[in-house]
Amino acid sequence: MQLHLTRPDDFHLHLRDGEALGTTVPATARTFSRAVVMPNLVPPITTADQAKAYKERILAQRPPGSSFQPLMTLYLTDATCPDTIRAAQAAGDVYAVKLYPAGATTHSAAGVTAMEKVFPALEAMIDVGLPLLVHGEVTDATVDIFDREQLFIEHELWPLIKRYPELRVVMEHITTRQAVEFVREAGDAVAATVTPQHLLYNRNHLLAGGLRPHLYCLPVLKCERHRQALVEAATSGEPCFFLGTDSAPHGRQFKEAACGCAGCYSAFGALELYAEVFEQAGALERLEAFASHFGADFYQLPRNTETIRLEKKPQPVPAAFPFGKEQVVPLRGGEFLQWTLL
Numbered sequence: 001m002q003l004h005l006t007r008p009d010d011f012h013l014h015l016r017d018g019e020a021l022g023t024t025v026p027a028t029a030r031t032f033s034r035a036v037v038m039p040n041l042v043p044p045i046t047t048a049d050q051a052k053a054y055k056e057r058i059l060a061q062r063p064p065g066s067s068f069q070p071l072m073t074l075y076l077t078d079a080t081c082p083d084t085i086r087a088a089q090a091a092g093d094v095y096a097v098k099l100y101p102a103g104a105t106t107h108s109a110a111g112v113t114a115m116e117k118v119f120p121a122l123e124a125m126i127d128v129g130l131p132l133l134v135h136g137e138v139t140d141a142t143v144d145i146f147d148r149e150q151l152f153i154e155h156e157l158w159p160l161i162k163r164y165p166e167l168r169v170v171m172e173h174i175t176t177r178q179a180v181e182f183v184r185e186a187g188d189a190v191a192a193t194v195t196p197q198h199l200l201y202n203r204n205h206l207l208a209g210g211l212r213p214h215l216y217c218l219p220v221l222k223c224e225r226h227r228q229a230l231v232e233a234a235t236s237g238e239p240c241f242f243l244g245t246d247s248a249p250h251g252r253q254f255k256e257a258a259c260g261c262a263g264c265y266s267a268f269g270a271l272e273l274y275a276e277v278f279e280q281a282g283a284l285e286r287l288e289a290f291a292s293h294f295g296a297d298f299y300q301l302p303r304n305t306e307t308i309r310l311e312k313k314p315q316p317v318p319a320a321f322p323f324g325k326e327q328v329v330p331l332r333g334g335e336f337l338q339w340t341l342l
């Protein structure tokens with residue numbers, strides 16, 4: 001069985017920097033035409049000039065002949081001023097602004113400490129038409145980690161979109177039924193990305209029968225009921241749900257550690273993993289819109305015109321990939337993908 005699809009885009013991707021780009025850029029460029037590149041480097045990408053310089057480093061790692069385009073983002077901080085937003089939009093490399101609640105996830109220490117601190121920046125984003133990308137988890141240490149997304153929706157996202165109904169918002173890497181319901185109810189200015197790991201795995205895969213550090217990401221995997229709600233949303237054909245892998249590689253020793261980093265590396269075979277989800281759900285005919293149409297439409301970008309082919313043919317996943325001087329263990333490392341990109 002073969003599928004012909006418009007070449008897809010990845011609307012949530014971590015490429016990292018330095019030597020890691022030699023692994024991450026070719027892995028994504030093999031499949032995807034464009035990717036929204038997260039700005040959570042250390043230090044973060046907070047200005048148009050930094051975004052442009054990072055973009056050049058990414059472009060330098062494209063395989064020969066590749067036309068892969070990184071769509072850059074800015075990292076929102078309490079100190080981001082409206083002029084920075086306007087300058088970024090005018091320079092042309094920046095397509096969105098990312099809100100990390102301070103302390104919510106990997107490299108979020110410089111993130112936002114209270115929503116009202118960024119109101120002036122958000123108003124500038126509405127003016128110039130830049131979308132806000134949100135890591136949707138509360139950071140209160142007393143809140144159970146499995147409830148953090150749901151509480152963020154109630155305490156932060158509903159008030160935000162009521163205050164700024166014109167602001168385009170992407171709730172990134174949704175993990176719960178409550179997030180699916182929020183996105184459905186919030187109106188046309190709100191959408192969500194869904195990752196392969198949250199569609200394929202639940203918290204038993206992470207925790208039962210042994211701790212699997214390579215399945216640890218944030219927001220953390222939830223229970224089966226939530227996974228099923230995500231599959232139902234992603235395969236529903238509703239344009240507010242689209243592809244964003246959140247491929248977030250870390251060197252093996254930082255994952256297999258007493259205090260392991262959050263992030264799953266999926267870029268090497270992400271589309272193949274999504275195809276498995278859509279096949280299992282009996283919705284392969286909806287994969288193309290989720291992977292190649294709805295995200296571009298939300299970002300007001302032209303849809304890609306090139307096509308790619310996927311075949312239902314198992315292929316082994318290496319146990320690890322080189323990652324600069326280190327190694328990265330991929331999702332499904334040492335196991336099989338059920339589909340192959342031709």
Ligand code: NCD
Nearest residue numbers: 014105106217218248262263
């Ligand atoms: C991401 C990372 O490693 O940069 N980690 C993750 O678990 N998803 C950050 C993020 O997207 O939360």
Ligand code: ZN
Nearest residue numbers: 014038246248
């Ligand atoms: Zn991410």
